[in-house]
Amino acid sequence: MVSEIVRVGRSQEFIDLAKAHGAKGIQFYGVCCSCLAAMYRYEGVIPLSNAVGAELVLGTGALDLWVADVQDVFPSIMDVARCFKTTVVTTSDSARLPGAEHYAYDHHHSNIEDTEKLARKIVTRAIESFEARRDVPVFIPSYEVTADVGFNAENIAEEFNGFGPLADALKSGQIKGIVNIVGCNNPRVVYERAVVDVADELLKNNILLFTNGCASFPLLKLGFCSKEGAAKAGDSLQKFLGGKLPPVWHMGECVDNTRASVVLGGIAQAAGHDIKDMPYGFASPEWSNEKGLDASLAFRLFGIDSYHCVEPPVQGSTNVENFLKHDTKETLGSVMTVNVDPKALAKQIVADIEEKRRKLGWD
Template structure:
């Protein structure tokens, strides 16, 4: 793939978003906020134009105070002598390291909670005994005659050790659960991580002033961070969550802003950490608190999901209505119908505070890592010494919401009517149960009923029309018999627009329809929050094993068309390290270096068996995925599949 410069002239403005965003409730809320004089992320994005070309292309360095330095034909090196290749490599390494710490930090909280539940220091039930036993067997632990709590405690310590190991030794999660073919590749490349903490520590060390001056060696460390991201921050965190809270349960829910009920005490949970959210779900079911809400004139207490907190709790517990991605949080707040907003960590934009103030919506922050000026703070402390107070904190939050309900500004409530049904809670375990095992799915793949499988995920980015790209890619893929998995912020668009309901099969190709109709399944399977990329990679592994082919040969792909932050780079890299291509509409900030860009886009084909594909047009991106699948299918000797592209393409 040729190096592609970010074209700053083609970023959409808010008026373009209003014309083309696929969800009518988004348009209604943007227009309403305009009338009220409230700014949104789209306004702030427009105010930033023109964007800094050096930042977009990765050739600005702020790592020391001799700069900041930028690379131009007149000044091809920074003060220290670093050129574009070294600066771009250092910047992207720091991005990936930040992604490792982001998922790892909230994962650590769950690992600590699992440990506490196991040793009795926390009054928490272990709701996933089957996951505990499965993980224990994968780690080679003796499970016969041992109690679930004992096994859970040992698993928690393995996960925590992999996260924070400083004394070099095997990364037990990776060694136990990665495909043997991949382990051999990673060992040959010398990129096996010591531990997540160590690799982030080392990444920051290498990129300090006058340390590692070899851009290739910097990218070697990036690959180590990618493995730490995948196997500690994501897979390790996922094991802890499923062990503590149980496996996802499939259910059908209503989604979008129209699902908000005006007569109830309404609480939004926003962020990524499940420990306190789980306690809030429990408290919202408390009969005494429900009675207190009714005494204030409310019909009851309802919870709504923003960003990944909504996905995670929904898949585990139900009782939460998914509303919006992180980018759409301000739009949900502007309904004026939410009495209290619970903000934990990551993808909680500071801009929500201005909107909350307009509607007197109470905002409570719940992590020492993430405070907002003007918000109340009811949180786990820096040492997590008060994890045992989760139920107490949750009860206080519900009580504050009930009090806020009585002061709601009813004249300012505006709820767009759009709402649809969606099926959620897919996991490897219930998928295999539905189909009767992986060989059945492999048979459908070999015969062309399913052309391939794509994990279609990622955050939103105002460099593209809000939620348009993810929708177009999904529509093109399912029309050409590609099964789609989704999670995280991207999933909101697909939930809201009917892709996650069996009725969405009307847009699917005949082969995919035939496979899914008999089980009354949708063409897009909702797998949860962004951490649940682990479920997609686990399904890919199961199918790869079932057909006896390495992942790099299979028609599987990762796509995050609208990705926007450090975790997005780590997620793409995680799948690339497995040998699975990644596909995007937005370039990473490396195009100022042809060498680093070539490494990202092309050169990993030989070392990892995968490439990164950048194509700004989402329909063309989907076409590229399909053509790449057909090439892999041909090489495997699997049946060819007819293709139908939009706009007359063939």
């Protein structure tokens, strides 16, 4: 559906229709993982915020239409949208909002033949909404950033002529370790603070970071994903990056953790060691839902420890909680560490990576 909305909105027919209603054209923006997926696939789709910042984006008054699938359907969306006369459209029958226009799109493909018709209707409603909102005040902060994104196993291997140089940099200590820092944001903690604090501490200790999804937004906004962001890294990591690469490699939306796992596997193979023995870590400091739990378990299955600043939502069973945190050491070779202090959590990650390096004989 996203691809069809973008395609229809970029057609000359709808550009002309938008201009006929007083607009200069049609611009697509996005929130959360849908926008990161669209940014990677369709040039010109601009990401604005992760899921928890959704209302802040609506609060600019700049959006004519908001279309949601299975995410970004928080109850307060409608309250903010009404303040700014923004049209809200939902497409999933299981994720509807009271007062929103609903154009059902079945993920089991029972009405896939209606994809273009629904996309045309959504873009038409956006144009109509634009015309109806001319009296709405708009405030867009005068701040934008550029970032290097799109890292994956293929282009990393091409850049370094294989994974050998990355393995060598790990062995020599030029890169102390690699951590995949991802996950949702959580309204129970200070917005985005834990992600930034953990990233800051790890980079100072020459740990290369991968990122994706909602956790990547503060790193994008604050320059971690740009070449200039290398100044945040320790001396040896800066030398490895060589002024050409950012210290945080952006790999896509939240479901693109697989890209990170392929890269980590390739480096481990080049180093001649199992993934579980490598100086790796998985951090989702602000995770908030079952998807984040699944992602952490996926890396735990590789034997990679996971680190968090929010307790997992499993306190209903002591047995389940103990299994997730500690008891997996015997079966998976990995554990879960939770520390509500992000800087202390980062120091624990560094200590655990240093211990793995000692076991490998690299330090």
